[in-house]
Amino acid sequence: MKQIFIIAAVCISTVASAQIGKRFPSERKEVIDPVTGTKLLFLTSTPAGDSKIYQTHNQWTSDGEWLIFRSNRARNEALAVNEKTGDIVQVTEGGYTGMLNVARKTMKLYFLRSSQRDTVRRTAGDTTRRRNPIPLQIVEVDLAKVFADSKAGKMKTANNYQRVCGTIPLDLEGGGDMALDGDEEWAYFRVGKNAAAKHLAAGTKPADNFGPRNMGAGPTGIAAMNVFTGEIKYVVSVPFQIGHIQTNPWVAGEIVFCWETGGKSPQRTWTVMRDGTGLRPLYPESEYEWVTHEAVIGKDEVAIAIMGHRKIGGVDTTGTAVGGANPGQDPAWGPSGTREKPTGLAIVNLRTRETIIAGQTKSGSGLWHVSGSPDGRWAVGDDFTRNIYLIDRNTGEMLLLSTGHKPTAGDHPHPTMSPDGTKIQIQSAMLSADGRSMNICIIPVPEAWLKRTYK
Structure with missing residues (x-):
């Protein structure tokens, strides 16, 4: 039967409000934390749906002056805010998908985008609407x-500022997470199930879903594109669902990624080299350990959270999921995540494979999203109630740095330490009347801590 296709274009706005380079007035505001007395610098302060880049990725431009973020000020576009002036500038036009990648060596930004406008097809005699596959x-x-x-x-037209590095072949089913290599010549992206199966080692059985969210089944894989030539290289296939691909900014070709289940994984953290060698668990975990939110923080180190958020002998008084700000209480997650075993913000050495616990809260969920300074001085984490804790790795001292960021917020603070180790970026609903809309916030490392010297 002859097929009839009906095309429905999703228009990309060309009005001034969607143009690259559009400027927004400064919202820069200093606020004193009501509990700790810390001076917080809010770079945005109105309810415009702001959110920071995930803590696995760089936030600051290479000159150290701008932070890249997302906002409904220009929906589906990326924006930048100047830390000193508060100026806000739209830095993309035409949308993006997945992760924003801010280069550390050059004033460049990289991301995934559909190669054409989205289309919908319908065959004669069939009322089902199907998406046409579109390469990224x-x-x-x-x-x-x-x-x-x-x-x-x-400002000129967008193509004076934006360059297509290359197109991902449709048969790779590329998408999702993307990460810029330490040499800033290659960008890694996730490969879909069918494509990954072709590269899976013979005899490898794909994993089934794990946990109550019915996620984690594989296989999936990682491939790379050279951002200068468009060349594609295949990296690795694994039998499970890949999430949160990130790189080591100080070691070219070193990749860290996770087994994504939406909660506890059988083996959360993994590492591999760009040529596919060295595939191994980063931190081998037991069924009693709930490992999450790994982040490369230095040339040889990765911070991870070993969660201690569940009660020993029972998940809660009712045995049901708590939800909201306190995930992971469902009994179907198994025996992990209690403080019957050591928990806390852990630092894993990529070379020696040794692990240390840098710190842990005395009660509550424990540290959840984690980061640290490249020089090895500091570690930082948030908890379920959105408190921000700073750890001096030399002394082991832990400081409640900021609180009041509202558990009702649309997302978690996701603290990220600056490259120079002097400040922390978070997203916060502290200023929001609705308790949900977030803003971009900078928390300085206390001056007294920065002046510390060690024997």
Whole structure:
């Protein structure tokens, strides 16, 4: 039967409000934390649906002056805010998908984008609407040009600032997480189930879903694109669902990723090299350990959270899921996540494979999303109630740095330490009247701590 296709385009706005380089007034505001007395710097302060990049990725531009974030000020676009002036500038046009990747060596931004407008097809005699498969492209933005022309009020069309690095072949089923390599020549992306199965080692049985969220089944894989030539290389296939691909910014070709189940994984953290060698668990865990939110923090180190959020002998008084700000209480997750075993913010050495516990809260959920300074001085984490804790790794001292960021917030704080180790970026609902809408916030490491010297 002859097929009839009906195409429905999802239009990309070309009005001024969607243009790259559009400027927004400063919302920069200093606020004193009501409990700790810490001076907080809110770079955005109105309810516009702001959110930071995930803590596995870089946040600051290479000149250290701008932070890249997402906001409904320009829906489905990326924005930048200047830490000193508070100026806000739209830095993409045409949308993006997945993770934003801010280069550390150059003033560049990389992300995934559909290569054409979305389409819907319908066959004759069939009322079912099906999406046409659309290949993804990796796009580069020249941030220096955007900032300069935006400040001068002389913006050109978007293609003067955005460059297509290459197109991911449809048969790879690329998408999801993306990460820029330490050499900033390659970008890694997730490969779909059918494509990954072709590269899975003979005799490897794909994993089934794990846990009550029915996630984690495989196989999936990782592939790479050269951002200068568009060349594609296959990296590795694994029998489970890959999540949170990240790289070591200080070691070219080193990748860290996770087995994503939406909660406890049989083996959460993994590492592999760009050529597919060295695939192994990063931190081998037992069924009693709930490992999550790994983040590369230095040349040889990865921070992880070993959760201690569940009661010993029972998940809660009712045996049911708590939900909301306190996930993971469902009994179907198994025996992990209690403090019957050591828990806390752990640091794993990629070379020696040794692990230390840097710190843990005395009660409550324990530290959840974690980060640290590249120089090895500090570690930082949040908890279920959105408190932010700073740890001096030399002394073991832990400081409640900031609180009041509202458990009702639309997302978690996701603290990320700055490259120079002097401040922490979070997303916070502290200023929101509805208790949900978040803003971009900077928390300084206390001056007294920065001045510390050690024998």
